[in-house]
Amino acid sequence: MAWHRLKRWLYLTHRWVGIASCLLFVLWFVSGLVMLYVPFPSLSAEERLQGLPQIDWSQVHIGPEAAIAAGGIDEPVREAVLEMRGDRPVWRISPWLGKPRVLWADGEGIAGPVREAEAGRIAAAFGNAPVEEISLIHDDQWTVAGGYDAFRPLWKAEMAGDKARDLYVSSNTGAVILDTNARERFWNWLGSVPHWLYPRVLRQDQPLWRQVVMWVSGPCILGAVTGLWIGILRLRLGKRRFKGARMTPYRGWMKWHHVSGLIGSIFLILWIFSGWLSVDPGRLFAREGVGLEARMTYAGTQPLPQVDSVRLSAVAGQAERLVFASAAGRTFLRVQRSGAKDRLFDATTLAPLLPDERDIRLAAERLVPGAPILSVDRLSSPDSYWYAVNSEVLLPVLRFRFGDPAATWIHIDPATGEIVGEGDARRRTYRWLFDLLHRWDLGLLLANPPARDLLIWIMSIAGLITSVTAVYIGWPRLRKSFRR
Numbered sequence: 001m002a003w004h005r006l007k008r009w010l011y012l013t014h015r016w017v018g019i020a021s022c023l024l025f026v027l028w029f030v031s032g033l034v035m036l037y038v039p040f041p042s043l044s045a046e047e048r049l050q051g052l053p054q055i056d057w058s059q060v061h062i063g064p065e066a067a068i069a070a071g072g073i074d075e076p077v078r079e080a081v082l083e084m085r086g087d088r089p090v091w092r093i094s095p096w097l098g099k100p101r102v103l104w105a106d107g108e109g110i111a112g113p114v115r116e117a118e119a120g121r122i123a124a125a126f127g128n129a130p131v132e133e134i135s136l137i138h139d140d141q142w143t144v145a146g147g148y149d150a151f152r153p154l155w156k157a158e159m160a161g162d163k164a165r166d167l168y169v170s171s172n173t174g175a176v177i178l179d180t181n182a183r184e185r186f187w188n189w190l191g192s193v194p195h196w197l198y199p200r201v202l203r204q205d206q207p208l209w210r211q212v213v214m215w216v217s218g219p220c221i222l223g224a225v226t227g228l229w230i231g232i233l234r235l236r237l238g239k240r241r242f243k244g245a246r247m248t249p250y251r252g253w254m255k256w257h258h259v260s261g262l263i264g265s266i267f268l269i270l271w272i273f274s275g276w277l278s279v280d281p282g283r284l285f286a287r288e289g290v291g292l293e294a295r296m297t298y299a300g301t302q303p304l305p306q307v308d309s310v311r312l313s314a315v316a317g318q319a320e321r322l323v324f325a326s327a328a329g330r331t332f333l334r335v336q337r338s339g340a341k342d343r344l345f346d347a348t349t350l351a352p353l354l355p356d357e358r359d360i361r362l363a364a365e366r367l368v369p370g371a372p373i374l375s376v377d378r379l380s381s382p383d384s385y386w387y388a389v390n391s392e393v394l395l396p397v398l399r400f401r402f403g404d405p406a407a408t409w410i411h412i413d414p415a416t417g418e419i420v421g422e423g424d425a426r427r428r429t430y431r432w433l434f435d436l437l438h439r440w441d442l443g444l445l446l447a448n449p450p451a452r453d454l455l456i457w458i459m460s461i462a463g464l465i466t467s468v469t470a471v472y473i474g475w476p477r478l479r480k481s482f483r484r
Contacts, residue, residue, distance in 0.1 A: 014226035019474035021223040024216065025268070025467035027194050028275070029460045034191030036453060039390070041142050041180040041188065050338045051126035051176060052320040053084045057313040060089050061107045064304045064324050067091035070109060071101040076301040082312075082322040085111065085174040086122040092173065096296050102173055105309075114155065114174045123157035123167045126176045133158040136171065141193070141200045142180050143168055151177050210279045217276040224272055227466075228265040231258055257469035264462030271463075274437035277430070285430040289422055290367055290410065297366050298419070300329040305348040307333075315343075315350050328356075328363040328417030344415060353416070357398070360417045364400050364410070367419075371404035378414070382443060385428060386411060386421065389441050394420055 062070070064080040073095055081092040082105060089105035102111040114122070120131045134157045137143075143154060151170035154177070159165040164182035169175070192198060197216065203209050236247050248258045280286060304324050316322055321336040324347055331347035344353035365373060377399040379386055387393055394413060397420065402408040409428075411421035423431075435441050445452035 014223060014230055015474065017219050017223040018227060018470050021220040022467040022470035022474070024220060025272075025463060026471065028272075029464045029467065031191050031193075031195035033457065033460055034187055035195055036456065038184060038187040038191055040192040041178060041184045043176065043178050044391075046338070047179070048176065049320050049336055051128075051179075052338075053087070053125055054318050054320055055082060055084060055089055055313075055316065055322070056087070057309065057316075060105045060309040060313070062091070062105060063307045063309060063312065064091060064093075065306045066107075067103045067105065068093055068304065070107070071103050073098075073101060076296060077304060078299070078325070080304060080324040083320065084125075086118055086125055090174070092175075096292065096301075100173070111174065114169060114171045116155070118174070119155035119169045119171070120157065122169050122174055122176065123155070123159065127157075127159045127165060127167050127179070129165070130160045131157045132160050139200070139204070142185070142188075143178060144200050144203045146206060148177060151175070213279045214276065214281050217272055220272050221269065221276060224265060224269045227261055228269065231262045231265065234258060235262065253469050253473050256465060257473060260462050260465035260469065264459055264466055267459040268463045268466065270437045271459075274434045277434045278438065280430075285426045287406065287424055287426055290408075290419070294367050294369060295419070298328065298363050299326040300331070300363075302326065302329075302331060304331060307347070307350070311350055315345055325416075325418070327419070328360045328412075330356075330359070330417070332416055334416075355414050356417075357414055360398065360412060360414065361400075363417065364412065367400070367410055368402040368404050368408050371402040371408070374401045374403045376400055382446070384443060385409070385423070385431065387441065387443060387446060389439060389446065397421075 060082070064082070067080065068077060071093055073093055075095045075097050077093060078096045079092075079094045081094075082089060083092070084090070085102070090111055091103045091105050092100060093103065094100045103109065104111050116134060116136070120134050123131050123134070134155055136153050137156050138153050139148065140156065148154070151172055153171050155169040155171055157167045157169060159167060166180050167176055168178040170177055197209070197213055202212060234249060236249075248255055250258050277285075312322065315333075316335045317337075319335045319337045323334040323336065325332060325334065332353050333345040333347045333350065335343040335345065345351065346353050361373070361376060378396055379399055380396045382388070382393050382395070386397060386399070396414060398412045398414050400410045400412065402410070406424035406426070408422065408424045410419060412418065413420050440452055440456060445455065
């Protein structure tokens with residue numbers, strides 16, 4: 001009797017949870033396929049570089065150390081960047097502590113907030129097109145994430161042209177932080193927005209959004225698990241087959257639901273479970289990472305060297321961006337030009353920067369205080385923990401494994417000594433439970449994108465058939481129940 005009661009509750013749970021959850025499954029499978037080809041709008045480093053005008057050296061009259069002095073910055077500097085803000089060059093100074101400062105590179109002092117006219121000029125130069133309309137906003141559907149908070153309010157510039165491109169300019173810094181076009185916006189309303197449950201009105205309240213994702217996807221896991229259990233109970237193999245050598249007792253829509261559920265249910269369960277983990281319920285995988293003090297010690301707090309604009313222009317030439325930064329106790333200059341590989345120089349001598357892995361290893365000993373370095377590996381090809389899905393990953397890279405309780409790994413660029421990635425045992429577990437099960441980013445599949453796409457399509461179609469048939473079967477039952 002207990003078994004019969006359990007089975008009854010099993011069927012009832014699957015029926016009523018399934019009717020509601022399968023509508024969501026249809027939405028998630030379709031939107032997930034869209035996301036394979038149209039990601040959420042963003043502005044990559046290369047895209048931003050392409051939009052920047054070349055540095056006008058005739059207007060650059062001060063170097064980074066003079067800009068720091070003019071800005072009244074007396075704390076250690078993490079980074080100093082030279083680029084154009086519209087038609088004038090600026091130094092963007094980022095201290096380790098305190099707020100970033102923006103100073104005119106022509107020596108005119110601190111660059112104030114960006115007004116409408118200047119925002120229009122910045123957008124026109126960046127987009128290489130006239131601005132049709134510009135407005136000041138706090139956020140919209142594409143800029144609602146907290147990562148844009150430091151740049152608000154934003155100037156939204158609607159550009160002329162058949163692509164209906166929009167550019168977002170920070171009113172604080174004058175930097176273009178995002179671009180979108182009509183195609184991206186259209187497909188994201190069918191892709192990322194429904195897939196992440198990401199409408200602006202909900203996403204504006206980040207804690208509420210996390211709770212909604214957890215409590216919406218949680219019951220869906222229950223519906224999928226009970227469905228698999230029932231599907232296995234109703235399966236007949238070998239001599240136990242149903243009349244006509246059938247493995248399933250069902251016909252019509254129920255047969256499609258049973259068979260497709262058995263084929264795609266494992267994928268569906270793993271997929272919805274990993275999606276539930278995307279918001280890290282209970283902060284099980286959260287970590288503090290390498291502390292700010294350890295990062296400062298590793299980088300070194302030496303002041304930026306005194307370099308005049310004439311010497312800088314000689315090595316930079318027609319560059320769009322210059323970056324002064326420190327890592328492993330030495331300061332270097334990165335010269336960036338669109339379509340070309342970054343060039344690296346010693347910040348003091350302006351001679352080509354020579355890699356020094358010995359100094360990097362010595363400096364890295366201070367990154368995790370009290371923990372020894374267990375091993376250092378030089379990676380020349382991607383592996384399961386150092387890879388990229390839709391772009392190229394930095395190679396070669398040094399992987400430092402530390403003997404601390406968290407089992408910290410830190411990835412460092414051997415050319416500059418910069419920290420380019422970090423993680424601990426929790427994050428590596430999360431990599432398998434979320435990234436692999438949700439994005440199918442196994443190295444073998446990433447090396448063969450058509451095979452990865454085909455696998456995702458096959459499993460998604462199986463999941464769609466399961467979900468659509470469930471909705472079709474469940475809807476009459478739901479109407480009948482309402483009538484009762």
